[in-house]
Amino acid sequence: MLDLQAQHAPIQPELDATLRATFQEAAFIQGSAVQQFASELGQYLGVPHVIPCANGTDALQLALMSLGLPAGTEILVPAFTYVATWEAAAVLGLVPVPVDVDPATYNLDPAAVAAAITPCTGAILAVHLFGQCADLEALRLLAEQHGVALVEDNAQAIGATFTTSTGQVWGAGTVGEVGTTSFFPSKNLGGFGDGGALFTRDEARAQRLRQLANHGQSRKYYHEHIGLNSRLDTLQAALLRVKLPHLPAWTAARQRIAAQYDAALLGHSRLRPPGRDPRSTHVFHQYTVQTPDEPGQRERLQQYLGAQGIPSAVYYPLPNHLQPAYAYLGHQQGQFPVAERLARTVLSLPMHPMLTTEQVAYICQVLQAWE
Template sequence: MKVSFYTSQREYSAKKDEFNTAIQAVIEKGNFILGEQVAQLEQGIQQYTGAKYAIGVASGTDALTIASDILGFKDGKEVITSPFTFLASTSCITKHKGRPVFVDIDEETFAMDVNKIEEKVNQQTVGILPIHLFDQMADMDKIMEIAEKHQLKVLEDAAEAFGMRWKGKGGLYRHAGTIGDFGVFSFFPTKTLGGYGDGGMMVTNDDELARKAKFFRVHGASKKYHYDYIGYNSRLDTLQAAILSVKLKYIDDAIAKREKIAKQYIENLSDCEAITLPKVKGDQKQVYYVFNILAESRDQLAEHLAKNEIGYSIYYPRPLHLQPCFSYLGYRKGDFPIAERVSENIIALPIYPEITADEVEFVCSTIKSFYK
């Protein structure tokens, strides 16, 4: 049996008429740049997440870069974040000549260890950039408490967390990305809300931040050819917005299916001593964007999966503080031992709404056969 790590074809086949109608409507009207479907999706995201504003941009990476610029994460100022994440979570700071300051992660959740943040705060610190990674939101209660105490800006990297919610001290669940000053989503195809190409969204509850974001995505222009800022060319494609609006209608059903798949993995692999299953800390609602395990002999297991035509991915094989592009920061091997250890053992298994129970069963049996 061949099991893809991800495929879009099954979803497209099931909703082909809706997707084709949405795409054709854009093509027939010909309004490809910031067309009405972009505004419709932005309104849909606002309603779903509870954010006051949603601003569509070309990618999740652009969303991080623009938000970092607006929040002042630049010119030698320091921003506290995690070394265990995708490049864009840190390159958005260095692009503006800001300085990322890493803290190690929690070994059970892979999220930034919030208990290590405050010791890194100094006069140069201007912000915190938590990453809601895989199936775990960062402890936003603690992060916002530290930010308020030290007057820091918070940029939530919720690129992987669309649909996730955190139950804070007020007793209400708040959507990932809507708690800090800015939050960002990625619509990369594999995400819980993913397009058929690149796309991203910035969300905020702040009037002034939203105003700037709308200017910054169109070269910094307040109106055509009138430039208030040096901005970016980063606009969510109208065709992608149309596709995403179709998918947004079914997002809760998609998340429920992901949860069912995750539970099947947990039930089938819980008795495998060579595997450590993911844990969740804090009162939150997951979306199971990725199903990661920590596995003994990870690289050999990966080879075994590949030989059996099972797709997998490794998020992430090398933490950012050990990447050559960040060598100038002066970090060395051993500085963040938990992130380094996790990167040697982590592996992601196939999970998407259309995967079948039989396919998940085959993945699990193949993993178990490796450890016999």
């Protein structure tokens, strides 16, 4: 599914030199590389404020903390997503309210969002799942119309863009009040451990986020807010600085691989490729197909691929509204049919920038033979 050794090999001398320089500086907390990386990432994304933090889940929690919402406020979240999106709301005493998703793109369905907004709603938490933007134009309009915040979980779509009906090009994670990302090693821009960041265009919010991520303080031992200890290690920032300039080329490689998969699956009688929103670019954190919604079909495909030496993975096998941890919310099976069907049928194929044309051609040949 992922070959980090192959990805790192061409840049290993740069990584080694950076490690040595960081060890010599010996400023392992808030060293110079942290702010340098924040500035460079901000330039890449076109956003003025980047606040590094310890991981992507912390980033989501900090984003919601910065809104200052009272306990019990409802946060609209995708019914089909990784649990961290829900978790960040729940640990703050906020109420994650699931909303069903588009069956082709896997992202929030704006019509379902509109139907779910109530006077208790405080924010829409949009996830740009698998590398493609959610409908940012519709979601931002809904947030503005109802006076709620738009928060973006951009852990899987760094560098993706969305073109509006008026021709504006928006970067994923830079449109709402706050955007977040993760530098988990498997991400498109992955570190060598945990890491995350937040994005905002608002200077006052940026200052608040920096305080919240540093024990609620703006100067040592003086605490304006109840905060977290959530900092990006200097080592991680330094290594991410080496990797960031390579991200456009790695993204282009992922897109080429996806195009090969698309061509192979065109007209396939049993497999449905991921749908594309023509307004969004796609950076393909995952390439996720759908199998027939029949008992055992996904497992049969996974076993078939495995027998041919091809790995695959299920993201995600059980929707969050059916997870035991969220039983207290009282949701029942059948309430979010698209999310439940996706959980039964999705399967992600190998996707990383170091896959060769020959490797992808082999995978495509095997997929085309599956019936």
